[in-house]
Structure formats: structure tokens, C-alpha cells
Amino acid sequence: MRIKQIILRHMKMRMLRPFTTSLGTEYDKEFIVVEAKSEDGLSGWGESVAAIEPFYKEETVKTNWHILEDFLIPLVLEKPIAHPDELNEERFKPIRGNYMAKAAIEGAIWDLYARQQGIPLAKALGGEKKKIEVGISLGIEESVNELLSLVEKYVQEGYKRIKVKIKPGWDVEVVRAVRERFPDIQLMADANSAYTLADAERLKALDEFNLTMIEQPLAHDDIVDHAELQAQLKTPICLDESIHSVEDVRKAIKLGSCGVINIKIGRVGGLTEARKIHDLCKERNIPVWCGGMLEAGIGRAHNVAITTLSNFILPGDTAASSRYWEKDIITPEVTVEDGWITVPEKPGIGYEPDHDCMDNFTLYSKSYFA
Ligand SMILES: O=C(O)CCC(=O)c1ccccc1C(=O)O
Numbered sequence: 088m089r090i091k092q093i094i095l096r097h098m099k100m101r102m103l104r105p106f107t108t109s110l111g112t113e114y115d116k117e118f119i120v121v122e123a124k125s126e127d128g129l130s131g132w133g134e135s136v137a138a139i140e141p142f143y144k145e146e147t148v149k150t151n152w153h154i155l156e157d158f159l160i161p162l163v164l165e166k167p168i169a170h171p172d173e174l175n176e177e178r179f180k181p182i183r184g185n186y187m188a189k190a191a192i193e194g195a196i197w198d199l200y201a202r203q204q205g206i207p208l209a210k211a212l213g214g215e216k217k218k219i220e221v222g223i224s225l226g227i228e229e230s231v232n233e234l235l236s237l238v239e240k241y242v243q244e245g246y247k248r249i250k251v252k253i254k255p256g257w258d259v260e261v262v263r264a265v266r267e268r269f270p271d272i273q274l275m276a277d278a279n280s281a282y283t284l285a286d287a288e289r290l291k292a293l294d295e296f297n298l299t300m301i302e303q304p305l306a307h308d309d310i311v312d313h314a315e316l317q318a319q320l321k322t323p324i325c326l327d328e329s330i331h332s333v334e335d336v337r338k339a340i341k342l343g344s345c346g347v348i349n350i351k352i353g354r355v356g357g358l359t360e361a362r363k364i365h366d367l368c369k370e371r372n373i374p375v376w377c378g379g380m381l382e383a384g385i386g387r388a389h390n391v392a393i394t395t396l397s398n399f400i401l402p403g404d405t406a407a408s409s410r411y412w413e414k415d416i417i418t419p420e421v422t423v424e425d426g427w428i429t430v431p432e433k434p435g436i437g438y439e440p441d442h443d444c445m446d447n448f449t450l451y452s453k454s455y456f457a
């Protein structure tokens with residue numbers, strides 16, 4: 088396929104409810120949408136998960152815009168693309184890091200590719216599930232009671248797994264309270280790198296709550312200390328921030344740093360790499376699940392597609408659009424019924440961007456031509 092035009096949009100959307108982690112609070116979501124247009128008049132869509140501040144990882148909306156405009160877009164417009172795998176495996180190779188920027192444009196090309204083939208993106212990736220099981224990620228709240236009522240609401244709605252955010256001062260007591268009230272739910276905790284090995288005793292205290300996993304307790308770029316911690320914990324560690332590639336996963340497995348991998352398309356540079364990580368983990372009997380980055384509809388649709396691969400065994404963080412937005416940018420919105428999302432059967436991501444809605448949330452846009 089030959090790409091004749093790429094459009095970047097800088098979007099801003101108000102979140103229904105602020106989301107707090109050990110890293111801070113998000114009230115609004117700013118992000119980039121990438122549209123890739125081919126000669127045959129089709130458009131493919133991608134969404135960057137980089138936020139306005141470099142708190143989760145280094146990348147931001149501005150660094151993504153820079154890398155897209157000055158490096159990735161010229162590489163995509165330069166010559167025809169035979170298959171989307173070519174981007175990650177060849178064309179983007181000289182560009183170090185900048186995973187979220189790469190994933191945003193690669194996602195648009197994957198969507199376009201699937202639309203050209205007339206098949207769902209899930210199928211183009213080799214996914215076979217017709218519906219996917221999902222959980223929900225709950226932020227740090229003003230009080231434990233506030234959190235308990237949210238857990239109750241989402242358990243009643245049918246979400247298959249509850250994730251709570253933890254940080255020093257909001258951890259063992261909070262997890263105990265949720266576990267006592269909901270003895271049988273699939274429960275896990277995500278620290279977003281808020282601890283060090285010096286906190287090992289505190290983290291070991293979480294072992295008694297039968298958590299499915301503890302996500303990223305230690306530094307955002309560490310796999311060595313995580314191995315030392317994993318050796319002391321019964322609860323499996325899940326790596327999020329530390330993983331950018333299939334090579335990172337190979338090393339983490341070799342060291343024994345984790346028992347589970349959270350795959351985020353944006354954090355690993357796109358769908359091609361995400362699938363490779365999925366395949367390696369499957370071969371090594373490491374379950375994976377799809378993480379979330381508070382995505383709007385386009386990113387959410389990509390998450391649905393990748394989750395159809397067979398080793399996405401654990402429920403992910405891909406909750407319904409209505410959990411985040413008054414009105415999402417796609418039609419239909421992503422809906423969850425009794426903890427399941429039905430995978431769309433239309434070509435590409437299977438949801439259509441709502442142009443009026445997108446325009447309402449666009450702060451700035453720019454076009455690039457071949
Ligand atoms: O609902 C979601 O999209 C998942 C929310 C979430 O946990 C998260 C949101 C923003 C940044 C990092 C994370 C995380 O998984 O660590």
C-alpha cells in the first residue's frame with residue numbers, strides 16, 4: 088500500500104472522573120490521533136497513549152508530535168509498505184525508543200491494512216476470540232469507603248477482575264478492606280513503581296490476600312531488583328513499565344523477574360511487537376493481559392483487537408468507553424456486557440471515528456503529504 092497523506096490531531100477530552108495513581112492525578116486527557124490515507128481513499132486510525140506529562144514513562148504528546156513529524160511520517164510516506172510488520176522490523180529500526188510515537192502510526196497502518204483486506208484487525212493479527220473478558224483499573228480514592236463502593240459497582244456490572252492502585256500509605260490496609268468485603272473476586276494491585284527493595288516486607292504483607300498479581304512494584308526501568316523481590320514473594324509479579332520489547336521479556340523471564348506480562352501496544356512500539364511478546368510468553372507459559380492507558384475509542388479498539396490472541400488469558404484493563412467518557416470518539420462506543428466485550432466483525436478496528444465528535448475535541452491538526 089502507498090500512503091498519500093497523514094493527518095495528526097492533538098486532542099483534549101475531559102475525563103468523567105479524575106484518575107489518581109502513585110504518579111499523580113489526571114483530570115483531562117490530551118493525546119494524538121493519527122490518520123493514514125491510502126491512494127484508494129481508505130483511512131486507517133491510530134492513537135498515541137503518550138500523556139501531557141512524562142510521569143508514567145518518558146514520552147509526552149509533544150515528544151510524540153516531534154518524532155512523528157520529523158522522523159516517522161517521512162519514513163512512512165517515502166515508499167510503499169508491503170505489510171505493517173515492515174515498519175517495526177525494518178523502517179523504524181534506526182529510531183531508538185519512542186515506542187508510543189511508533190505505535191500510534193503503526194496502529195493506523197495496521198488498521199488501514201486490515202480495511203484494505205476487508206477483514207477485522209483482530210483477524211489480521213491472528214486473533215480468534217469472538218469476545219474478550221475484561222477487568223477494570225480503579226485509581227486511588229479519597230477514602231477506602233469510596234473505593235469500596237466503586238469496587239461494588241463494577242463487580243455488579245460484571246467486570247471479571249478488579250485492579251486497585253497502591254502506593255506507600257495506601258496499600259496493605261486498602262487491599263485488606265477490599266478482600267474482606269469481596270472474598271472471591273479476582274483482585275490485583277498496581278504500584279506504578281512506587282516501591283524499592285527496602286519495602287520488601289510491606290510487599291510481602293500483600294501475599295496473604297490471594298492477589299492474582301502485583302503489578303510493577305519497583306523502578307520503571309528495572310528487571311533485576313524485581314527478580315530478587317519475586318524470589319521472596321508468593322504472589323506473581325507482573326511487569327508493566329519495564330517492558331518495551333520482546334527482548335526485554337526474554338531477559339525478564341531468564342532472570343525470573345515476573346510471572347505475568349502486561350502488554351500495552353503503545354509501550355512496546357506497536358502491534359507487531361505486541362504480538363511477538365504474546366507469542367514468546369505463550370511458548371514460555373507466561374500468561375499475558377492487555378493493559379490500558381485511559382485510551383479514547385481508537386486506542387481502545389486496538390486493545391480489543393490484540394486481546395483476541397489466545398495467550399491473553401487474564402482479563403485486561405479495557406473497560407467500557409462510558410467508564411471514562413461522556414461521549415467517546417467512535418461509533419459504536421466500546422461496551423461491556425457482564426464483563427465481556429464482543430469483538431467487532433467489520434473491517435479494520437471495527438468502530439468508526441465520529442468526525443463531528445473528533446472535531447469538537449481537536450485543539451490542533453496538521454497534514455503531511457507524500
Ligand atoms: O483503565 C485503564 O486504561 C488502565 C488505567 C491504568 O491502570 C493506567 C493508566 C495510565 C497510566 C498507567 C496505567 C497502568 O496500568 O499502570
Ligand SMILES: [Mg+2]
Nearest residue numbers: 277302303327
Ligand atoms: Mg500498570
